[in-house]
Amino acid sequence: MFTELKSQLNDLAPQTLQQLLLDKSIRQTNDGYIQFPGQSLQTQFQETMNFLKSPDTLSLNWDDVCILGQTIDGDYLAGDQNETTFFIPSSLLADDTEIHQMSVIDALIALESGNLDSHIISKFN
Structure with a gap:
C-alpha cells in the first residue's frame, strides 16, 4: 500500500503524506x-x-514534528521535515523513543515489507 502511495507524493514531508491519507480516506493500515x-x-x-x-518523558519542542499515526497499542509514529522518523512509545519515555534517519513513508514501506526492526512498532501488512 505505501509503495503505491509514495509514487503519488510531491515530496517526502510527513504533512504531505498525512494529507494524501486524508484525501484517499485511508484511516488505517490494511490490518x-x-x-x-x-x-x-x-x-x-x-x-x-x-x-x-516528567524528567524521563519527551520534553523537546515537538511543534515541527508531524504526529502521523498511532498504533492500537497507543504508540506514536511521527516525522519531521529533515526526513527523520520517530517511533514514540505510549509512555513517551525519551530513552525508549526510536529515531530512524528516513522519511515516514520510507519507514512505513520498510515496516510493511518486513525490512525495519523496531521494539515499538511491529511489522504489519
Whole structure:
C-alpha cells in the first residue's frame, strides 16, 4: 500500500503524506494496526505529553514534528521535515523513543515489507 502511495507524493514531508491519507480516506493500515486519525492526533499527543510530563518523558519542542499515526497499542509514529522518523512509545519515555534517519513513508514501506526492526512498532501488512 505505501509503495503505491509514495509514487503519488510531491515530496517526502510527513504533512504531505498525512494529507494524501486524508484525501484517499485511508484511516488505517490494511490490518488495522496503525490508525491515521489526521490532525487531531497532534493535539492529543501534545495533551498527553503535558499530562505525562516528567524528567524521563519527551520534553523537546515537538511543534515541527508531524504526529502521523498511532498504533492500537497507543504508540506514536511521527516525522519531521529533515526526513527523520520517530517511533514514540505510549509512555513517551525519551530513552525508549526510536529515531530512524528516513522519511515516514520510507519507514512505513520498510515496516510493511518486513525490512525495519523496531521494539515499538511491529511489522504489519
